[in-house]
Amino acid sequence: MNRESMRMDQAFDLMHEAVRRIAAEVAAPQAADVDAKARFPSETVAALRDAGLLSAGVPRELGGAGCNLQQQAHLCATLAQACGSSAMVLAMHYIQLACIARHALESKFFRGWLRDLVAGQYLLASMTSEVGTFGETRTSVCAVERKDGQFLLNKDATTGSYCAYADAILVTCRSGPDAPGADQVLVMVKREDCTLRQTTSWDTLGMRGTCSPGFRLESSGPQSQIVPGAFADSSAQTMVPYSHVLWSSLWWGIAADAVAKAANFVRGQARQNPGTTPPTAARLAEVSKQLQDMKQLWLSAARDFDALGAEAGGQEQLLSMGWALRLNNLKISCSEAAPQIVHRALQIVGILGYKNDSPFSLGRQYRDSLSASLMISNDRIAAKSASMLLVFKDAP
Numbered sequence: 001m002n003r004e005s006m007r008m009d010q011a012f013d014l015m016h017e018a019v020r021r022i023a024a025e026v027a028a029p030q031a032a033d034v035d036a037k038a039r040f041p042s043e044t045v046a047a048l049r050d051a052g053l054l055s056a057g058v059p060r061e062l063g064g065a066g067c068n069l070q071q072q073a074h075l076c077a078t079l080a081q082a083c084g085s086s087a088m089v090l091a092m093h094y095i096q097l098a099c100i101a102r103h104a105l106e107s108k109f110f111r112g113w114l115r116d117l118v119a120g121q122y123l124l125a126s127m128t129s130e131v132g133t134f135g136e137t138r139t140s141v142c143a144v145e146r147k148d149g150q151f152l153l154n155k156d157a158t159t160g161s162y163c164a165y166a167d168a169i170l171v172t173c174r175s176g177p178d179a180p181g182a183d184q185v186l187v188m189v190k191r192e193d194c195t196l197r198q199t200t201s202w203d204t205l206g207m208r209g210t211c212s213p214g215f216r217l218e219s220s221g222p223q224s225q226i227v228p229g230a231f232a233d234s235s236a237q238t239m240v241p242y243s244h245v246l247w248s249s250l251w252w253g254i255a256a257d258a259v260a261k262a263a264n265f266v267r268g269q270a271r272q273n274p275g276t277t278p279p280t281a282a283r284l285a286e287v288s289k290q291l292q293d294m295k296q297l298w299l300s301a302a303r304d305f306d307a308l309g310a311e312a313g314g315q316e317q318l319l320s321m322g323w324a325l326r327l328n329n330l331k332i333s334c335s336e337a338a339p340q341i342v343h344r345a346l347q348i349v350g351i352l353g354y355k356n357d358s359p360f361s362l363g364r365q366y367r368d369s370l371s372a373s374l375m376i377s378n379d380r381i382a383a384k385s386a387s388m389l390l391v392f393k394d395a396p
């Protein structure tokens with residue numbers, strides 16, 4: 001290992017330590033209140049800002065930490081063990097940031113904006129879902145209009161996580177009024193240049209702190225805020241891999257939190273009858289295997305994704321069916337595994353896990369994990385995989 005990569009590893013270790021501290025001292029104590037009131041985890045996001053963690057994915061040449069996907073996944077997984085909503089906010093911010101950091105560096109405006117983000121620790125949200133597109137992210141109804149160097153963009157979004165608290169929003173839209181639905185671009189809308197009118201509520205089973213109601217967005221700004229290139233490419237090369245890896249890592253964190261509670265419970269039972277192994281210990285062993293299997297899925301995908309960055313033509317490979325299928329499988333597997341693991345942890349803990357006011361309570365983790373299969377519906381993803389498999393013949 002050369003000196004530069006050792007220095008980067010040490011810098012990452014410090015960041016990871018900062019997230020562990022924020023998870024334990026800020027996110028965990030606030031998690032129940034965030035969940036009960038369906039309120040934004042403002043204390044946790046403020047602590048992440050203070051620790052400079054919102055610029056983890058900004059390239060080092062622009063003053064950021066230059067963390068790769070594996071590292072960002074570890075940060076999300078750690079925070080999720082304390083508060084799933086906070087981790088989802090961090091993951092969604094990292095996903096949007098990656099779209100800019102990996103696709104807009106040729107733009108003078110975006111290079112400057114990323115530098116400003118490092119200094120100001122801006123929070124970035126997204127608006128992909130839209131009334132009329134039925135959960136299909138790769139098509140838009142709304143279109144960006146361009147005139148005299150300015151853009152105009154209005155959108156009716158069905159779901160906009162923490163948009164009301166973000167400094168900027170990345171919005172998908174058609175590239176122009178005459179463009180077909182799939183000819184999309186990403187536009188960065190600054191909070192001060194838009195109005196947001198909340199159109200629906202966010203009183204959900206779980207992930208309540210993401211504060212994700214529908215919004216009517218009306219915005220304008222300079223055309224330099226349109227991310228260069230087609231969203232088709234930034235979606236396949238960045239938004240989809242980052243989303244599926246970072247979501248999987250945080251769903252794993254939620255599951256790991258549940259298993260840790262179950263393990264504490266089993267150890268407590270063992271202490272009550274020294275010299276005996278409680279029957280729940282065997283179930284703990286089974287669920288810890290499933291948790292480990294789940295971790296390997298997102299970790300190996302993140303490793304392979306990061307390795308592509310060093311390979312000639314690596315980014316083109318991300319446009320291949322092989323990668324699309326792998327990422328689809330990752331999302332479906334991890335979104336199914338997370339609630340299963342929490343369910344098994346609940347069977348181990350029993351009634352103390354079912355109670356909302358017990359230290360072993362698993363209600364929030366269970367409800368949060370149920371969002372995973374809906375967040376871009378697994379059926380929708382499976383249908384896309386099914387059509388690719390009609391022509392793709394390699395072993396997955």
Ligand SMILES: Cc1cc2nc3c(=O)[nH]c(=O)nc-3n(C[C@H](O)[C@H](O)[C@H](O)COP(=O)(O)OP(=O)(O)OC[C@H]3O[C@@H](n4cnc5c(N)ncnc54)[C@H](O)[C@@H]3O)c2cc1C
Pocket residue numbers: 092126127128129130134135136157159160161162207210212371374375376377378379380383
């Ligand atoms: C916690 C959370 C945060 C979110 N944050 C954001 C955000 O910040 N920005 C944003 O833009 N979006 C966000 N979303 C929205 C999300 O990404 C999806 O767009 C949305 O959840 C899909 O809505 P839907 O279930 O109504 O749509 P659909 O995908 O249309 O699903 C509706 C039903 O149709 C079924 N279905 C769909 N396609 C098929 C098919 N091909 N075959 C069989 N059945 C099918 C599904 O199984 C489901 O039963 C968030 C969602 C969650 C849960």
